[in-house]
Amino acid sequence: MTNSDLVRLRTGIEVSRLALGTAAFGGLYSSVSDAGIKGVIEESGYNLPPWP
């Protein structure tokens, strides 16, 4: 098993075994800068739309 293995849910949606939770981006426990958030998302392998 690897982090990027896809698994199909009953709804038909495919998700990776390891995925990115975003509670930290909302400032849970400590603040994260916009640039830091962008870096984490990109590092996690997600394709981003143009940053607003």
Added chain:
Amino acid sequence: MRFPLRHRAVKSVLFGFRSTSEVDENVKHFNTEIEASSWGSLVSVLSISYSIFMTPHSDSQAFLDLGAKANLLGISERGARMARINSHVEADIAGALDSTVSIRREFFTGATADIPVAIYTPARGRSLYAFIDFHGMIHGFFNVGKYIPYGITIREWMAEQINALVRK
């Protein structure tokens, strides 16, 4: 991180990384293969840690003490499966079970989990009614595994009193 994925109901785990280094480090950890025997050891350690470090509520402790006096085994001593199956038929702190009411235990296998079902059938006459008891059990209660007999006794009593098929 991979521990929850050992349950078939869990398909994906989400982690809230705060930095790119956390992403890299945790992806590396996630992709580290772990031998099957190591999982067994981990579960044992977690079970023992839970037993040692989690302090039960005073009411729970009182029930535990009663159970210990009756020489009942805890879940950590007999295993989760045995606790789930055999706690229904042991002598218990709620008193002797009613031998005239038969208890049949089955599992409904769902897409995500097995749902235990107990069917209480009174001995006398043809059952005219059915009573379905949906109940949950908080983790602590399940873990203790010694509260179940109270529910068993109550459902037995109901089956006998109202001459009904009682399903849990």
